[in-house]
Amino acid sequence: MEVTKLIVTEKDKKTLIDLIRNSEAVDPIAAKCRKKLYEELKVATVIAENEFPRKVVRIGSVVTITTPFGRKAGLEMVLPQRADIQKGKLSVLSPMGTALIGYAEGSDVSWHFPQGDEIINIEKVDNDIEVFPHG
Structure with missing residues (x-):
């Protein structure tokens, strides 16, 4: 199985690393997810803002996903605050948020949930909305 690196902009990478470093994850699942995302960010492929692929999940993306627990449409990837x-606003530091960030439309992503590791399918990524300022 091919290991796919995350794709991020330099700005999003810095924002996410700063958030992880400054966050307190009491829940062991959240802590595990943040640690995994942190490790993936260290080796992520960094793409210039103007060359960022339109179908890759980033801060501000609106996604449609399928999980073993059902389909969720219109989830916006947002900063924790x-x-x-x-209201469909998913924190990038939530277990599901950390699973999605940096992966492309059509990807199957394995991630840690309270019930154990599960597969999330990223059905659709919409980056046509105006991305709010985050740093």
Whole structure:
């Protein structure tokens, strides 16, 4: 199985690393997910903002995913302080958020959930919305 590196912009990489370094994850699953994302970010492929692929999940992307627990459409990837899952705003530091960031539309991503490791399929990535400032 081919190991795929995350794809990020330099700005998103710095933002995510700073968030992870300055966050307190009490929940062991969240801590494990953040550690895995941190390790992946260290070796991620960094792409210039103007060359970033339109179908890769990043801060501000709106995604449609399928998990073993069902399909979720219109989830916006946001910074933790803007997270509100009831309004479809998924924190990039949540277990699911850390699973999605940096992966492309069509990818199957294995990640840690309370029930164990599960596969998330990224059905659609929309980066056509205006990305809010984050750093």
